Each structure stands twice: as C-alpha cells, then as structure tokens.
Amino acid sequence: MSKVPESESAKLIQVCSVRVAEELYGIPLGDILEIVGGARPQAVPLAPDFIAGLVHYRGDVLTTVNLRRVLGMPPAEMVQDLLVLEDADGPFGLAVDSVREVLTVSSADFEAKPSTVRKRKALFAGAFKLRDSLMVMLETAQLQPMRLAQLPEDV
C-alpha cells in the first residue's frame, strides 16, 4: 500500500473511517471523490452478489459495491452511506453502513497485515492501531467491481 508507507520517520495521513456492522475500516482520503449520504442504489437483477446496484452520480451511472457482501456479511437493512471512489478504470461507489469521521493518523501506528489473515486478504493493506480499536485499511484498487469479480473467495 503505497499511500501508507511504513517509513522510519512517521508521517501523518488522512484516513476516512467507515463502519460496517461492528467493524471499523479505513480508506485513504485521497481515493475518495465524494461522500454521499443515504443513497439507495437501484438493484441490478442477475448482477453478482457484491454489487449493491446503480447510483446516479453527477450525470453518470455508478456501479456500486456493497462492502457488507464483499466482506461476507448479510446485506444491511438500513439506508447506507455511499463513498464515491476512483481508480484507473473510473469512479465507482462503495456502500458502507455509515461514514464516521476523517482521522489524521500517524504512519507509525500502521502495521501490515499479519500472515494469518487468509480470507480475502487481497482486500486489506494492514491496520492502524487506534487507542481503543483497530482500523483495518482497505485496498481501494481491489474494491473495483471488475477486480472483485476475479477475487478468489478464501485464498
């Protein structure tokens, strides 16, 4: 993960923290185009499980990934928040339970994922050790819908 270097001299990094079920995840702020509250994606029949649907965003139709499904959790009942992320293939949406806050964290608190993380390990970069919990950093590029389709389940 290039944006969170495990460098000798600690750097300050801005991370957007999101909640999914009881877990806290982090996404580098630089990868986020916009945060949309309370979006209701339009379902796409026959689309893969992890696709939440389509969202209308600034004249474009965004394919939205359901982070719950990606992480193997049951779909949420409530209205979710939406992050608009961008990678080389263009913008896409990521539905999370709720967007918490933008944290400024020090790279000194970052640790790469331990080798014991086996399930969906490509999705995670590592974690920041916050005072009372861990914030697991997500690999934005891996959340891209086309990538997810190729992602093996448990390797």
Next chain:
Amino acid sequence: MDLAGAGFLKSRAIFPDNNGERRWARCVAHGEERRMDELIREFVIESQEGLDRMERCLTDLESRPDDAELLAEIFRTVHTIKGATGFLGFKGLETLAHSGENLLGMLRDGTIAADAHVITVLLDLLDGLRSILKRIEEEGGESCDGKELQDTELIRRLTALQTASTEAGAGSEREKCAAPLAKPESGRSQNESGANKADGHGTLPDDARAQGRGHGAEIAGVAATPPQSSAAESTLRVDVKLLNRLMNLVGELVLTRNQVLQATAADQGMTMLSRRLDMVTADLREGVMRARMQPVSNIFSKVPRMVRDLSHTLGRSVRLEMEGQETELDKSLLEAIKDPLTHAVRNALDHGIEAPAARVAQGKPEEGVLRLRAAQEGSHVVVEISDDGSGIAVESVRARAVERGLVAPERAAEMSKRELLQLIFLPGFSTARQVTNVSGRGVGMDVVRTNVEKIGGKVELDSQPGRGTTVRMRIPLTLAIIPALIVRSLGQSFALPQSALSELVHVSGEEAKRAIEWMEDAPVYRLRGHLLPLVILDRLLGAAAGDVGGREHFIAVLDADGRKYGLVVDGLADPEEIVVKPLSPILKSVGLYSGATVLGSAELALILDPGAMATMAGITVSERDNPGNRSDTDGEEASEFEYLVVSVGGRQAAVPLKEVLRIEQVPAARMEYVDRRPVLNFGGRLLRVEDPGGRLRSAASDASVLVVVCSDGARHAGIVVDQVLDVAKGSELMEAGSESAIPGLRLLCERVTSVFDLNLPSGRDATRCEEGFTQPAAEEQDGTNEPTMATSWRDAG
C-alpha cells in the same frame, strides 16, 4: 522576441485562408514548455486531414486533369507537410514530401500533364506519406525497418517522372530548386534547411526544439502576419471526450429541469422562470448534439479513391455520383457506418456493375453508375448505395441458400422475392461465383447489417434483376438519446428501445390464464393466429417462477435481428426519450443490459437489450420469422400495406402503419393553440394536431384525448382519434367499371375505410392544408356526412 528558455510553441490555431489552406500559425510563449509529443500529435492529425483532402482532389484530377485549383490544393498539402517536418525533424517524411512537391510543382506549372500514370504515382505518394504518418502516430517516430526501401523506390519513381517527361532537363532543375522557395514563408524554408543540417540521428525532439529556438525569430515573424481572412477563424478543434462530457452534463441538466418543472408546476410565480429554464435547456441540448455532428462527406470522401482503385482491379468503368454530402450525423455513428459503406460499395462494384463489354451487350451504357445518397428523413439519416448493375438474381439466391444449408429446400421454394433478398444478409452468404480479392467471402452484407443494427439502424435491400441494386441504411440521428418504452417488472423500471418494438398487447387479469399458453415449460401467445414464443421478464431476471395467471400483463412484441418474441412485463409507463449511459464492464457482463438511464422521475432504469434477451431465453430465428418476414409490413406489393384502423368522429378511418410513430393519451388541457389551431408540445417540439372528429372542442378540460402521432418523411403530425380499433392489412379498392384504384380508400376490417393522406403541405395557409387533408370520395361512397379534415380546420380557425 526573446525566446530563450521558452517552449517555442505555445499554442497553435488553424487559420484556413481563402483557398482553404490551413496554415500553421505559431504563437510564441514565455515560461511554459509545450510537450513535443502533443505537437507531433497535432501535426499528424493536421496532415492526415490534408491528405484526405488531397485524395479527394487527386480522384477529381483524373476527370479534370487541367484544373489548376485542384493542383494548387494538392501542392499546398504536400508543401505544408514538408514545411512542418522541418520543425519536427522527420527526415524520411520530408524527403518523400520533397520529391512529391517537385513533381507537383511541375504539374502545377504545366511542365508535365497529369495523366493516369502520374496520378497513380501521386496516389502512391499519398499512401507513402500516410504510412509514415501512421508510424509516427503509433511509435512516436518514423523508425524505418525496410520501409525505407519502399520509400526510396517511390522517390525514384517520382524523380523518374520528372526527368522523363521534361525535355529541358536544366529547366526542370531550376524548377526543382525554386519550388520550395516559391512560398512566402521564408522562415519555414530556413528552418527546413536548418533541420536538415542538424538531423543526423533521426527524431530527437530536443534536436528539433533546438532548431525551433534557433529560428524562433522567423517563426514569430510568420505569426506576426496573420492571414487576411478573419471569417474563417471561427472553427475550433475540440476533443471528443469533452463533447461527451458536455453531453453528459446536458443530460443531467435535462433531468434537473424535469424535476424543477414538476416541483414548480403549482407555483404561478415560478411558471415564467421554469419555462425559460425549459427553453434554454432544450436549446442547449440541441446545441451540444449539433456539436457532435459531422457531415457525411467525411466518410463519403473515401469512396472516390476506392471506386477508382476497385474499378481498375476489376476492369469496370464506373461513374460515381454523390448526393447529400452535407447531411450531418453524430460522430460515433458516422464511424460505425464506415465499414458497412465500404462493404456495400465493394459489393456494388464486384457483384453489381458488370464489365463494360457485358453492359454493352445488354444495351446499357458502357459506364456503370454508382450512386451514394444521404438525406435526413425525420429522426433518421438514410444512406443509399445504389448501382445500375445486374441486380440480384433471386433464383440464384434461392439455389445458393439451399446449397449452403441456410434454408430448407421446401421453405426456400415458397419464399417471396423480398424474403429471398433478405437472405443475403445472413452470415456465410455470397452469390459470387468465386471468391475474389474484393468480395465474395460471404461476410460483406452480414457485416453491413450487424454494424448498422448495432447502432439502432436498419438495412434494406432492393434489387431489380438487370436494373441494379440499392442498399439503404437507416441510421438514427444520434446514439446518445433514443426513444424507449419504459416497462415495469420486479417492482422496478426498465427501458426497452423502441427500435425493436413492433407492437404491444394488453392481457387483462382474467384473460391471463387463457391467453398465455404453455408448451411444456415454454410460454406462448397466439398473435393473430401464430404462436409467439414468450419471455417472462421477471423470470428471466431471476425471480422465482410464480403464477402468471390472474394478474394483468403486457406483452411487448419484439423483433431482435429477426428473432420475434413477446416480452411479458407487469406494467407499462410512458415512452420517454432516454439518455443512454454506459454500464461498467461488470454489469455489461451480465449480458442483458445495454446501458442504463435516468428517467424523468429521477429513477434509474436499466436498458434491456432485446437481442441479448432473445439469446438468453434461447429464441432462434424460426422458419416463419426468418429475416424475410420482418419486412412484411411493406409487403410484396405496394397495395398490401398495413394500416392502423381508428375511429374518428364515429367513422372508421385508417393511417398507414409505417407512418405511425406513437399513440399517446394526452390531457386535453395540454393542447395549446396557435392561430386557434391545436398544437402540442411533443418532447420539446411543436407538433401540429389535426382534429377531424372535432373531439377537442367537445372534450372537457380535464379529459384526455387519444393522439396518433404520425410521420411523413421529415414532418410529423398528430391526429386526434376516438379510439384505436385494430391493425389490418388492406387492399386497394377498384372502382366498378373502370377497374382503376381509388386513391385514399381501402377495404379494412371488411369496411370501406378512408386513409389519412399525410402528405401535408408545410405552409400555414389553411386552404392549402385543406387540400392536403381531404378524404377523397368518402362522402360519395357511403353517403354519410361526417366532418372531414377540411371542416374541422374551418371550425377550429
């Protein structure tokens, strides 16, 4: 001018002068470095355009070898390329352009004549220049691997022509030296020589930039004397990506406008404001769409060269006629019909137009005619490629289709001429006796149809044995916005492109059990006596197999590449013009959707792909629904049209079905009046409304009326009717005694029915409208005194 440390080129504008030549006007900037490759890219685009022009001129030159204008134009193109290469340091390109320029200089001065041989060599020069440009574009430099030899050979031929055809060698020598200096841009010439000297190792940009700096003063000099013509400065090159983005934003604006209009409908104070917003949005949308339009001549211009080359190879004598080149089409659509056009022209020359001897033997003029025509007809552009060749022998099509196993022999025997002609579009079909370089591999017409249908167009084929063949492509004006029917299933909306929709059937709740019948697990519907396979949309989309009976349904009868089926949906919403948004690859891979759109209600809807649904449901081209059957609306003979039978003012009347665009339920309150004549704001456009039954006068303001929207070529009109009765085929009525057909009357549903004549005059003069809209002989036929168009117009006005 101080140029040290500055990029020598800041920006470049194109100034076409009076002669149409594009000059490179260079402006010098301070403090900013312009990337070299960007400069090269622009040079390549510019030069390619120049070469396209040159190609056109060269083919014209063949028929008018003495035309000085043409020669001057060609000379300028080559000269401009050569001039620019000096800056950029493309040595090979420069050498080639230089020898071409010398020859052209002599042509221009009349030292040698432009005969066929010279033109062939010049066309080779053109190809040579093109291929170097292509290499520059792809690889960033003119790296030569063996290509150089070819160019050397070409240069040798160019030089040979110069020396061979001049008696006075010395004179031509002087000519040669004078040619590059003949133009006033001395700065450029010096730059060339500078580049020549410095260029030892190919195309190092730094090298070229150094050259540019060294001669910056002269460059600035050129820029300082702007071309005289200022009227021509009004063109600008814009990135297609930017246009797409604008189109997107306009789509967004249209949507926001719709919501604003809905929200402010009740507020009197906002009415004026929202009207204004409405108008500006409509204008803006039209403007952006227009910006994406390009004239058909962009692709037509490739044809003369192709015809020239092909007729040489095939030994044909062909005259090319082109019409309607100024017709405009969306850029992406223009790209999409490039291949079909090429194939159709190849076919016309190879299979259509006969060899001169054969033509003379048949009493035709030796020279064949290939005619390209483009014209806008309503919301479509029609591109026709017609030849006066041998036409298509229907019998050999029949034989070949059977031989290739495309159709069963029994089936082939009973196929009509029109059906047989459609077979030509099947993959693997060719009537050519042998496969030639040019065509006959059986892919041509298949490609034509596939490409044209991909962009929502249609291809028709018309052929008269011995008289010629016409391929007619109907292309929608724009790709980005299409008319669609909004259907509902699974509690959400889907858009169904209207191009594939042939009719809608309503099945009420109590009928459903009986109407939808089952063969094992396949639902079918009896449509006018034939079994129509059904696809139940919610099941196709993965819903659990519920009971179809008991609920109200609609069957959208679709026709996807000849596969006819009924799509069973839960509900219908109003048709809408939808802005097509592309889907991400992951959703495209589902294979059912061709895009998505935002509806007026701000709801998102997926656009269903009729062809993909047919494939997924396993629907194939059945015997009956063979491609031939698709065009049975405009049947074998002209008298066998299908009609929409309506009742107007209590009487039965009819509209030719192919002229019907839509049938809409319109609130009477929405009807507006211009000069006391009813008009309708129809999708942002003004639709003239005819009210032959006088229904508008009697309708309460909160009632709604049924309007049949018809098109007659480019003109649309609405007709207010009482109700729609049926669709029926009708034959002409013969007058007893004279046995001549009575115009305007048909026998439909066993009743004498008057047919609306939509051939309306465009003038606003009421009397002329009356003439155009009378129902001839209707009164005499059955004696009733029903209000005709004429009377209703008088009443309304």
